[in-house]
Structure formats: structure tokens, C-alpha cells
Amino acid sequence: MKAFVIRELGHPSNITVTADWPEPKLGKTQIMVDVYSAGLNFYDILQAQGRYQVKPPLPFVLGSEFAGKVSHGFSLPAGCPFKAGDRVFGATAGSYAEKVAVEVSAVLPLPDTLTFDQGAGLYVTWPTSYEALVGRANLQAGEWVLVTAAAGGVGLAAVQLAKALGAKVIAAAGSQNKLDIVKKYGGADYTVNYTKPGWQKEVLEITKGKGVDVIYDPVGMITDCLKCIAWKGRAIVVGFAAGTVEKVPMNLVLLKNISLVGIFWGGYSVREPGHIPSVHKAFLDLLISGRVSPPVVYQERFTLDKLSDGLKALEGRQTWGKAVVRVKDEPAEKAKL
Numbered sequence: 411m412k413a414f415v416i417r418e419l420g421h422p423s424n425i426t427v428t429a430d431w432p433e434p435k436l437g438k439t440q441i442m443v444d445v446y447s448a449g450l451n452f453y454d455i456l457q458a459q460g461r462y463q464v465k466p467p468l469p470f471v472l473g474s475e476f477a478g479k480v481s482h483g484f485s486l487p488a489g490c491p492f493k494a495g496d497r498v499f500g501a502t503a504g505s506y507a508e509k510v511a512v513e514v515s516a517v518l519p520l521p522d523t524l525t526f527d528q529g530a531g532l533y534v535t536w537p538t539s540y541e542a543l544v545g546r547a548n549l550q551a552g553e554w555v556l557v558t559a560a561a562g563g564v565g566l567a568a569v570q571l572a573k574a575l576g577a578k579v580i581a582a583a584g585s586q587n588k589l590d591i592v593k594k595y596g597g598a599d600y601t602v603n604y605t606k607p608g609w610q611k612e613v614l615e616i617t618k619g620k621g622v623d624v625i626y627d628p629v630g631m632i633t634d635c636l637k638c639i640a641w642k643g644r645a646i647v648v649g650f651a652a653g654t655v656e657k658v659p660m661n662l663v664l665l666k667n668i669s670l671v672g673i674f675w676g677g678y679s680v681r682e683p684g685h686i687p688s689v690h691k692a693f694l695d696l697l698i699s700g701r702v703s704p705p706v707v708y709q710e711r712f713t714l715d716k717l718s719d720g721l722k723a724l725e726g727r728q729t730w731g732k733a734v735v736r737v738k739d740e741p742a743e744k745a746k747l
């Protein structure tokens with residue numbers, strides 16, 4: 411099968427796809443899935459270079475999130491809720507390939523209203539943003555939320571979810587095009603370009619001097635954002651897309667009585683697996699009921715052969731929404747777009 415194989419650690423921008431990689435071996439508690447679309451994540455770029463906390467032995471197939479169909483011609487574990495041909499989404503190591511063998515517990519039915527492209531970014535991106543806002547920051551309706559990299563993968567999901575939860579959202583991003591996108595597709599109430607010096611003053615003006623109750627930050631710019639946080643605000647550490655693990659001056663935490671909270675969604679499968687289904691149910695209910703609009707997919711669909719271009723675009727801040735690789739086309743899917 412075709413797969414995006416990392417043979418030695420390094421930047422994934424020059425990898426050519428392997429055409430004859432062996433299909434994965436199916437474990438007893440696993441199902442085989444034909445991958446139709448897979449989600450591009452910033453951490454893939456780090457993992458290919460050995461700079462991510464999860465370090466698979468070489469050689470390995472890159473990728474984690476996917477949407478596809480349960481493969482025909484493979485056994486299913488006892489009690490498996492799926493049958494061959496079912497539309498599913500999930501995550502497992504090695505999703506940049508035509509097939510993945512995945513634990514049945516890491517797969518969910520893909521709602522009929524969503525395309526494979528929309529489902530490809532659901533399994534990690536959406537629960538990360540939901541658990542960050544609700545489980546970690548205890549976001550309440552009516553509160554102000556500032557989202558950085560708001561047009562990005564986890565950022566746009568956070569904007570959509572915060573709006574659906576009744577918050578007032580200020581979306582911050584690095585270009586006017588991205589701000590337009592997050593307003594149009596995410597429904598942000600206000601937008602701010604955080605590349606402009608003094609952008610925090612705009613946030614303070616918008617919030618009439620109060621500041622924001624919650625900061626959702628995948629960039630690593632908490633210190634900058636604390637200039638416009640409210641008394642007793644909560645700042646969520648989501649990631650470090652800017653490339654540096656940030657060090658926050660603790661006097662700022664003390665002076666405004668604020669809380670710094672982390673989110674590491676991947677850690678829940680080891681430390682708190684019992685919590686995961688309730689998070690999945692919560693954001694899927696919002697999506698299925700239409701209270702939150704479908705996930706926003708970046709306009710260019712990369713193929714497996716062009717995946718390195720997609721990762722380069724993600725790293726180079728060119729993408730918005732969820733960038734996906736289209737592994738397999740299904741003509742019926744196009745009608746839904």
C-alpha cells in the first residue's frame with residue numbers, strides 16, 4: 411500500500427511517498443480501516459524530527475487522525491460495534507497510509523452529515539479544544555474568550571465551540587485573510603491581528619477595560635496575552651506552534667489572581683480513559699444537533715504524494731482550518747461539500 415514513511419528523523423518536507431509499504435498487521439482488539447482522509451497536525455512535523463513527546467521506533471508511518479470506512483475482508487473483534495463498509499473516524503499512529511489497523515476503542519461512527527474530510531480532524535482536534543475550554547477552564551456562557559492562532563486547526567475548533575457554548579469570542583491571528591476566515595466560518599465576535607504591536611489594547615477596548623476571562627493559546631504567547639486578561643482569568647496552555655516552550659513570569663500570575671492550566675489531550679488515554687467518552691459525546695452532540703457548524707477544512711486537499719507540501723504549508727502558516735490529506739476519493743462525498 412501507499413504510505414508516508416519516516417525512515418530517518420528529519421524534516422518531513424522532502425519525503426517521497428512509499429508505494430509498496432506492507433499493510434499493517436491486525437491485532438486481536440483492532441479493526442482495519444480504509445483511510446479516505448487524514449488530518450494534518452502541527453505535531454506531525456515535530457514527530458518526524460524526533461521533537462515530539464511520542465517517539466515511535468524507525469521506520470514508521472506518520473499521521474494520527476483519520477476518517478474512512480471499515481475495510482472489507484478482515485476479521486472484526488468480538489463485540490465490535492462496526493461492520494465492513496461503516497463510515498468511521500478515529501486516531502492511531504500511521505494514518506498517512508491507505509490502511510490503518512486501529513484499536514476498536516479508538517474509533518467512532520462518523521456522523522452522516524459530515525464528509526470524510528470534515529471527519530479527518532475530529533478525533534484529536536475537537537476534544538482538545540472542548541476539554542480545554544470546558545474541562546480545564548470551566549468556560550461559562552457570557553464570558554470573554556481570546557483564541558490565538560484562531561484560524562488554525564485547534565484554534566478554529568475552539569472558536570466554533572466557544573461560540574456554541576455561549577461565550578463572546580475574540581479571535582487573534584496573523585493576517586487579515588485569516589481573520590476574515592475565522593469570522594466567516596467560526597462566527598467570532600471580534601478579530602484582532604496579533605502581529606500588530608499593542609494589539610492587546612484593542613482587546614481591552616473590546617472588553618471595555620475588563621480583559622478576557624479565558625485565553626486559549628496554541629502558539630506559546632501566554633505572556634503577551636496576559637496583558638489583556640481579566641482579574642481571576644484562566645489561561646490555557648495548548649501548544650507552542652511558535653517553536654519555543656514559553657516561560658511565563660510568575661509575578662503576572664500572582665498580580666491578577668489568574669490560573670494557568672495545561673491541556674494534553676493525548677494524556678487522557680493513559681491517565682483518564684474513563685473521561686474520554688463524555689467529551690466525545692459532548693462535542694458530537696453539538697455537531698449533530700447543528701448547534702455548532704461542521705469542522706472547517708482548508709481549501710486545498712493534499713494527496714499522499716503531495717503530503718510534504720501540505721506539512722510545509724502548515725508549518726509556514728499558510729493553511730487555515732483543518733488541513734487534510736485526501737488518501738482516497740469517493741464520488742458521493744463531493745455532493746456533500
Ligand SMILES: NC(=O)c1ccc[n+]([C@@H]2O[C@H](COP(=O)([O-])OP(=O)(O)OC[C@H]3O[C@@H](n4cnc5c(N)ncnc54)[C@H](OP(=O)(O)O)[C@@H]3O)[C@@H](O)[C@H]2O)c1
Pocket residue numbers: 450451452453534535538559560561562563564565582583584585588628629647648649650651652653673674675676724725726727728729731
Ligand atoms: N495540547 C494538546 O493536547 C494539543 C492537541 C493538538 C494540537 N496541539 C498543539 O496546538 C498547536 C497548533 O496545532 P495545529 O495542528 O492546530 O496547527 P495550526 O493552528 O493549524 O497551525 C499553527 C498556527 O500557529 C500560528 N503561529 C504563530 N506563530 C507561528 C510560528 N512561528 N510558526 C508557525 N505557526 C505559527 C499560525 O497562525 P497565524 O498565521 O494566524 O499566526 C499557524 O497557522 C501545536 O503547537 C500543536 O502541537 C496541542
